[in-house]
Amino acid sequence: MRILAALAALAIAGCAAVVPSPPPPGSAPAPAPEAAPPSSRTENPAVAGLLDAARADVASGRLVNAAASLERALRIEPRNPRLWAELARVRFKQGDYAQAESTARRSNSWAGSDSALRAENWRLIAQSREARGDGEGARTALEQAERQR
């Protein structure tokens, strides 16, 4: 019974870690910046609309427009890892492999526990490295992708 209660407390503690809460007055405030729960799916219709437009542009080969729509979306939700990931894909399609990798890593920095997105980003990084002739780096990136589960 005690163990169960302890586990429950731990679970709550685990959850508490994801919710940024202002420190209670008087206590020593938590100095560490705590991330808001990363959400790959946006609630914001403006961002969703721009994401749709970007995907349509990619489908019809208008890559510059797609990138522009994604940047517009990023100005609204700069911490949305999905947007950075999509931008990384567009960069890859544009043949800018260095930016594709950097941008995918930027996405990962906001991806939190979204291991599917992290794996996706690592696979894109592997492809980008492959395209630049870095076979060794590509393998490392693929291993990273495998590890995200």
Added chain:
Amino acid sequence: MPRLHLPWRLLRFALLSLLLVAAGFTFYLDFRVRSEFEGRRFALPARIYARPLELHAGLKVPLPDIVDELKDEGYREGRQESGDGWFYRSGDELEIAVRPFVFWDGPQPARKLHVAFDGKAVASVKDADGKSLSLARLEPMAIGGIYPANNEDRVLVRLSEVPKPLIDTLIATEDRNFYTHHGFDLRGIARAAWSTVRGAGTQGGSTLTQQLVKNFFLTPERTLTRKGTELVMAVLLEAHYDKNEILETYLNEIYLGQDRDRAIHGVGLAALHYFGKTVDHLTLAESALLVGMVKGPAVYDPYRHPQRALERRNLVLRETRERGAITMQDYAAARAAPLGVNARNAMGTSPHPAFLELVHRQLRREYDENDLRSEGLRIFTTLDPRVQGKAESVLARRLAQFDKEKRFGSPGLEGAVVVTDSQTGEVEALVGGRDVKFRGFNRALDAARPVGSLLKPAIYLTALSEPSRYTLVTRLDDNPFVWKSNGAPDWEPANYDKKFHGEVPLRTALAQSYNVATARLGTDLGLDRVFGTIKRLGIEREMKPYASTLLGAIDLSPFEVAQMYQTIASGGFRTPLRAIREVTTQDGKPLKRYAIAVEPAFPPEPMYLITAAMQGVVREGTGQALKNWIPPDTAVAGKTGTTDEQRDAWFAGFTGDRLAVVWVGYDDNRAAHLSGAASALPVWGEMMSALGTEPLALPKPDGIEQVLIDPASGLRADSGCPGATELPFVQGSAPAERAPCATSVGIVVEQVKQRAKSWLERLFGR
């Protein structure tokens, strides 16, 4: 054939020569007229736009700020039956008749928007039919141009766009026989002479063609030769081109006033400048006002001499009526109309010359200066007028207040501000001094000043990149310190409070900005490594290899500081500061997009730690005063900077969405006797608070764990320790030793909790 007498031969020779010279001159004039008129390319300035305001539900901009921006864009308040360029406010709602605009990605037609507000944010955006819109873009504000010689500005129009009343009034006033004469008009000259004699003159004797020739080809001297040349060229022009071509060019060439240092040319720009509308929407009365100004734009300036301008306009209307070009009703209505000019919104070549200069410099790397001044390029920038406005007003007000308190006389304190989007690196505002209209010394870009303690985060970042040696709680030595190096005098740094503090935790040394502990840390790490960090943060300037550089004896501009802090704000990704988004040709064809570029420069873990330490600066260190403006849960990360004798005062910091750098000091390097916390920080705080802040929440990297620490000992604590605080550590780097207050049971429980937490995190996602 009888031989001619000698005098005759001479005369004939002289006549022939004269004819030849005249023919040659005419030929030359003809060549000039054709070649210059054929090209007939007006130099069009590159036109520069602010960012377009993108309205969507949830946008954290309050209604009054949007109203201000609409007014600045020349939108009129009050509902109108037709047309665009107005807004109507009722309670928490705005109705906006958005003007059409050609964006870089295509044209957007005029449309009506209904925007509802909910406190400090946009609640909904709907179209005229009440359909909800996810996103609506307003046309961007024009914020200036890169002008040709004499700062000539114009907006080209086609003759077909020019309304008939404008042409009718022009011809009735300036050149009644325009459609029939061949470049000059004897009847016109006679009439002008007669009306001058009568003392009722409204006309000069020059035809429109002559006026055009004068403006187009000739210098403004008044000599007989020049008058003759003008006449010949006018006749030649008429011989080569039809009336409509000449009229269209005239309408685009004509000088119609001055807006500070910017010359208003052509009816297209004049319509926008005086009436805030495109030329095709001009009324009869408005047309008559512009035509009346042709004679003397300064004399009949409707802003400075409204009465004189009104009388002149009515005279033009009467002449037009007399000529039968307008009906009696139209005439009466136009005469009764008020002047109707825009509220005076003098902008000159730009309302924000400091930001424009940044744009111009970034453009010059890729475009020819000549092309920028003549090709009519359209430049879409990142300037956020709302941010720029607040930055300008807060800086000016605060500096005036400091001046008053200090009574140091003139020249007063100066300052500079740079504001960027902390994630994308877009420059939202740039203020180069307290007189924002002054196109001169741009302190934000060009005032390289000692940065003092602003450099400290780079030193601490270097240390925290080595978690086996340095953590946030590592004890640093703040006892007296002497640095000896060959060929340089001994260096004995002192603290701001002239005291030494013994052993201090690393995070406290940064929070309190202790110079001695920092100098010792920097020299322990090695100058080269610290300089390497500064370079990787984005500083390209050469640094002097002296230990004193560690304490900020390095001159940087506010813009360079912003670049350095940008890398920290974006989690270790170097993100070049950008002021331009897109460039198109004059007719909207996209030429170039300047995309977001990121480059990983630091691993996420030390970035997370330095940010936490910089949040400590604001929470409990030298930046504490920020709480007077910004709520503590915003968790701003920042750093104050003050140089010797308080010559330079700095504050640099970032929230979840914006980064800003503020510098305050005297141009002549006098001691300002103001610390960064006392002068730059209030500017930062007041400005950011007026803009509304997004809390700073960094994503926790995998390699970071939170450990409960006893602040007194800097050792592992448990729930039994009073005042214990959770601090981030690179995994495995936290102290193993437990604090005296911690019981062994407590430690084990803590460890189990930590392990279970990370296990649960992995299982369920965070």
